[in-house]
Amino acid sequence: MDWVIRTFSSSVGKKSLMAVTGLGFVGFLAGHLAGNFTAYLGPAALNGYATHLHELALVVKAAEIGLVLFACVHVTTGLLLFIQNLAARPERYSGKKWAGGRTLSSATMPYTGLLILSFVLYHLFEFRLNPPEPTALFAFVANYFKSPLNVTLYAAAMLVVALHVRHGLWSAFQTLGANHPKYMPGIEKLSILFGLLVAVGLGFIPIFFLFAVNHVAG
Numbered sequence: 001m002d003w004v005i006r007t008f009s010s011s012v013g014k015k016s017l018m019a020v021t022g023l024g025f026v027g028f029l030a031g032h033l034a035g036n037f038t039a040y041l042g043p044a045a046l047n048g049y050a051t052h053l054h055e056l057a058l059v060v061k062a063a064e065i066g067l068v069l070f071a072c073v074h075v076t077t078g079l080l081l082f083i084q085n086l087a088a089r090p091e092r093y094s095g096k097k098w099a100g101g102r103t104l105s106s107a108t109m110p111y112t113g114l115l116i117l118s119f120v121l122y123h124l125f126e127f128r129l130n131p132p133e134p135t136a137l138f139a140f141v142a143n144y145f146k147s148p149l150n151v152t153l154y155a156a157a158m159l160v161v162a163l164h165v166r167h168g169l170w171s172a173f174q175t176l177g178a179n180h181p182k183y184m185p186g187i188e189k190l191s192i193l194f195g196l197l198v199a200v201g202l203g204f205i206p207i208f209f210l211f212a213v214n215h216v217a218g
Helices: 002-009 011-041 043-055 057-088 109-129 134-144 148-178 184-202 205-217
Strands: none
Touching: 011 043, 011 057, 011 148, 011 184, 011 205, 043 057, 043 134, 057 109, 109 148, 134 205, 148 184, 148 205
């Protein structure tokens, strides 16, 4: 128990926990991206993917519990670090937050993190309140994205996620000791690429359903 207290009481410990849990979410996001990409292949592909997950119910449930624990640690340590940073410099810097080498992505990490948490809770409520049968997932999603509001919220949320992981991915590697001139440029490019994949791959799904699926069906 002492190591938990020491970890949460030090900045290095908090940042390490943020890095490890953040990489865990990146792994989940990569899997989510690959799975949701089947939507572009049609009803059979997406429903087949959902059916396969349904057959792995115990594994999926264990992963969900792990993600909840990771989320608790990630959000808690993130808020503690944010408050700690505010206390360390009570006077705000003049000029743009991303001046001096900072980017929009790095300067807005606490805010995009809270927006993502809000969206995840909303998204779970929407899709878990009346969960569809795996064989009817494509039709369920198509109906959900008939609403321009749902399309806008989901696409905007994916842009926020992309902005968050664009900085978070390379920052996590840096925190865990990969801060080397030989590796960091490649890791930073990988972070940008992954952010773009999230923004385009996931952000375009509601637009695809609204115009390519529902428009044709209508």
